[in-house]
Amino acid sequence: MQIPGLNLDLDRLPAALPIWHATVSLDAWLPAARGVAACGGRLVALWGSDAQSPGSQLPLLSEGLAVNVAYALESGLVWLALPLAGDAPTYPDLSEIFSPAARLQRATADLLGISAQGAADARPWLNHGAWPRDHFPLRQSVPAGEAFPDARQQDYAFVRVEGDGVHEIPVGPVHAGVIEPGHFRFSVVGEKVLRLEERLGYTHKGIEKRFTQLPPLDAHRLAGRVSGDSTVAYAWAYCMALESAAACDTSQRARWLRAILLERERVANHLGDLGALGNDAALTFALAQFSRLREDWQRLSNEQFGHRLLMDCVVPGGVARDLDPAGAARMSGQCDAVEREVRTMRAIYDEHAGLQDRFIATGRVTPELAAQLGLTGLAGRASGRHHDLRCDHPWPPYDILEVKMATHRHGDVAARVAVRFDEVLESLRLIRAMLVTLPAGQVRVDVQLPVRPALGAGWVEGWRGEVFVALELGGAPDGSPIRRCHCHDASWQNWPVIEHAVIGNIVPDFPLINKSFNLSYSGHDL
Amino acid sequence: MWKIIKQVARSGIRTETQPKSSDALHVEAEHIQRRVLDILGRALTIREVDAGSCNGCELEINALSNPYYNLEGLGIKFVASPRHADMLLVTGPVSRNMEQALRHTFDATPSPKLVLAVGDCGCDGGVFGESYASCGRVSNIIAVDVVVPGCPPAPIEILRGILTAVRRIEPARTDKRLPATLA
Numbered sequence: 001m002q003i004p005g006l007n008l009d010l011d012r013l014p015a016a017l018p019i020w021h022a023t024v025s026l027d028a029w030l031p032a033a034r035g036v037a038a039c040g041g042r043l044v045a046l047w048g049s050d051a052q053s054p055g056s057q058l059p060l061l062s063e064g065l066a067v068n069v070a071y072a073l074e075s076g077l078v079w080l081a082l083p084l085a086g087d088a089p090t091y092p093d094l095s096e097i098f099s100p101a102a103r104l105q106r107a108t109a110d111l112l113g114i115s116a117q118g119a120a121d122a123r124p125w126l127n128h129g130a131w132p133r134d135h136f137p138l139r140q141s142v143p144a145g146e147a148f149p150d151a152r153q154q155d156y157a158f159v160r161v162e163g164d165g166v167h168e169i170p171v172g173p174v175h176a177g178v179i180e181p182g183h184f185r186f187s188v189v190g191e192k193v194l195r196l197e198e199r200l201g202y203t204h205k206g207i208e209k210r211f212t213q214l215p216p217l218d219a220h221r222l223a224g225r226v227s228g229d230s231t232v233a234y235a236w237a238y239c240m241a242l243e244s245a246a247a248c249d250t251s252q253r254a255r256w257l258r259a260i261l262l263e264r265e266r267v268a269n270h271l272g273d274l275g276a277l278g279n280d281a282a283l284t285f286a287l288a289q290f291s292r293l294r295e296d297w298q299r300l301s302n303e304q305f306g307h308r309l310l311m312d313c314v315v316p317g318g319v320a321r322d323l324d325p326a327g328a329a330r331m332s333g334q335c336d337a338v339e340r341e342v343r344t345m346r347a348i349y350d351e352h353a354g355l356q357d358r359f360i361a362t363g364r365v366t367p368e369l370a371a372q373l374g375l376t377g378l379a380g381r382a383s384g385r386h387h388d389l390r391c392d393h394p395w396p397p398y399d400i401l402e403v404k405m406a407t408h409r410h411g412d413v414a415a416r417v418a419v420r421f422d423e424v425l426e427s428l429r430l431i432r433a434m435l436v437t438l439p440a441g442q443v444r445v446d447v448q449l450p451v452r453p454a455l456g457a458g459w460v461e462g463w464r465g466e467v468f469v470a471l472e473l474g475g476a477p478d479g480s481p482i483r484r485c486h487c488h489d490a491s492w493q494n495w496p497v498i499e500h501a502v503i504g505n506i507v508p509d510f511p512l513i514n515k516s517f518n519l520s521y522s523g524h525d526l
Numbered sequence: 527m528w529k530i531i532k533q534v535a536r537s538g539i540r541t542e543t544q545p546k547s548s549d550a551l552h553v554e555a556e557h558i559q560r561r562v563l564d565i566l567g568r569a570l571t572i573r574e575v576d577a578g579s580c581n582g583c584e585l586e587i588n589a590l591s592n593p594y595y596n597l598e599g600l601g602i603k604f605v606a607s608p609r610h611a612d613m614l615l616v617t618g619p620v621s622r623n624m625e626q627a628l629r630h631t632f633d634a635t636p637s638p639k640l641v642l643a644v645g646d647c648g649c650d651g652g653v654f655g656e657s658y659a660s661c662g663r664v665s666n667i668i669a670v671d672v673v674v675p676g677c678p679p680a681p682i683e684i685l686r687g688i689l690t691a692v693r694r695i696e697p698a699r700t701d702k703r704l705p706a707t708l709a
Binding site for chain 1: 529534578581584589592593594604607618623631652657661678
């Protein structure tokens with residue numbers, strides 16, 4: 001494993017997926033980014049860290065502030081850390097090479113006071129005025145309890161569109177439906193959208209600072225609440241990172257059960273979205289049908305795993321609950337029943353002229369635009385981006401399942417619907433295959449926290465896209481506390497793409513386009 | 527169209543005949559509908575406000591509209607504006623970035639109004655607690671009538687919470703209807 005054109009000293013982390021780590025110097029920062037871009041790699045995450053820890057020996061971690069970046073290459077993931085000197089350090093801007101870096105860099109500046117030199121947009125992103133601009137909550141020197149109750153919200157400098165007949169429609173943060181909060185500023189002429197500017201960060205609740213207050217063996221509960229709809233993906237990515245830092249291996253049975261949980265989460269979300277997309281195009285029948293299927297699905301999850309959304313089922317060292325043969329049989333039977341109904345619904349969707357009229361060519365992201373903007377996950381696959389960790393780096397049990405990747409090239413709402421249908425059917429196949437091959441054995445092992453400071457990383461293909469967790473543990477004697485836990489959601493990459501997807505569409509199609517991406521606000525805002 | 531009709535016929539009316547749902551659930555649903563009509567004399571309208579949740583509560587609130595719970599069949603409806611609402615259903619620890627929006631939504635809701643805090647976070651801050659970015663429980667920001675704990679609470683628990691909140695305004699309304707001499 002090496003980035004083309006560089007000779008980095010990469011350490012392989014003990015994880016189920018191929019993940020490497022290296023500390024780099026300032027002069028390698030931009031060449032690394034260009035090398036990754038040149039060989040078709042992509043930016044997975046960018047975050048800041050503060051590893052000030054007086055007295056401790058840190059073989060891997062850098063002292064003081066650092067900016068970190070994770071790139072996905074054909075042969076795996078590379079996590080690069082760039083240590084920075086001084087109290088208000090800067091590093092070279094990456095957004096010219098990888099456009100998703102822009103908002104990640106703004107968030108890093110808000111939380112740690114590390115800024116990208118030369119970045120075109122330096123407006124605050126997560127800090128809406130809740131804390132002073134010269135206060136950086138994620139620094140180690142800042143106590144976790146410090147708050148600013150008298151701080152006032154600041155105005156945000158939206159980009160103005162000028163011209164004859166142009167007017168603005170502000171939407172949110174409280175939306176009309178039962179959805180998460182965020183602000184959308186539309187500039188329109190008549191019904192046509194000229195420009196959309198998003199302002200997010202409303203659900204920022206200090207998750208990353210909160211991690212540093214929790215014992216590592218309990219923090220999977222917090223990880224499972226970064227984005228409730230992806231609780232399994234986050235809990236698994238967190239546990240993978242913890243097990244990687246602790247060099248601990250889980251049992252075969254636990255891996256199978258985790259994958260069953262992950263696929264169940266994918267099916268539940270796709271069923272919900274397929275119904276909501278029909279509903280947004282005025283086919284309320286579809287919402288009734290799919291929400292009924294989803295409810296059946298959630299009830300069986302509750303019956304077999306003790307939680308309707310599967311929260312807290314993935315735990316450090318394995319899973320919280322075993323599955324008995326009777327439960328497996330019920331689950332398999334349900335997969336058959338759901339498959340029949342989904343196939344019926346797909347035929348109805350395909351033949352429904354009114355529905356297809358709303359879906360086709362709406363909210364289009366061409367493969368070229370998708371590649372340029374770094375579109376990822378499910379939405380990426382609907383725009384010709386062939387990435388799915390279950391296929392690219394099949395970790396157990398995916399290595400024996402031969403997951404079939406669902407892709408499309410049209411990049412419109414119809415394509416994102418088609419990918420969901422394909423993925424539901426594939427996940428149903430995977431669940432049944434895993435139930436048949438479920439290995440015997442225990443479902444949970446003890447995780448011994450590392451004595452020395454350690455790094456770990458987790459990388460999982462959630463239903464929306466890849467979830468990445470980077471973890472730094474402090475080591476003994478104080479119980480190996482979490483020094484930094486960064487969680488990254490694919491929504492970071494995909495939110496800016498919606499701004500492009502709506503251009504030229506009519507305002508009433510925005511809910512449909514937005515739903516077809518169904519991005520997380522909470523997973524993005526943290 | 528034929529396929530849609532066939533699928534509808536095959537699915538049947540799940541609100542009535544869903545085999546796994548207990549009778550208790552069905553009786554409870556009828557009971558709630560009667561109470562809502564008795565007390566309010568009309569539909570109950572709800573404005574949902576996510577004040578910083580992880581979106582888990584929203585998934586379960588949305589589930590209330592599926593055929594099994596059939597919320598609209600009970601005369602309870604989610605509305606798009608707080609100005610049309612009798613009740614605010616608030617989730618999440620209130621993030622500091624949502625504090626102002628939550629206050630504005632509360633002020634825009636006509637009185638008398640009910641506030642239901644849904645989920646562990648809304649009840650006590652949950653796993654997120656209070657911090658530079660989180661104000662914690664909903665009642666730290668606006669007056670709350672009823673809390674529904676759970677992470678997230680199941681749809682039927684949220685439905686029970688709605689009924690409990692409606693019951694709380696019952697005595698006041700009843701008093702108003704009584705002749706002054708009997709009051």
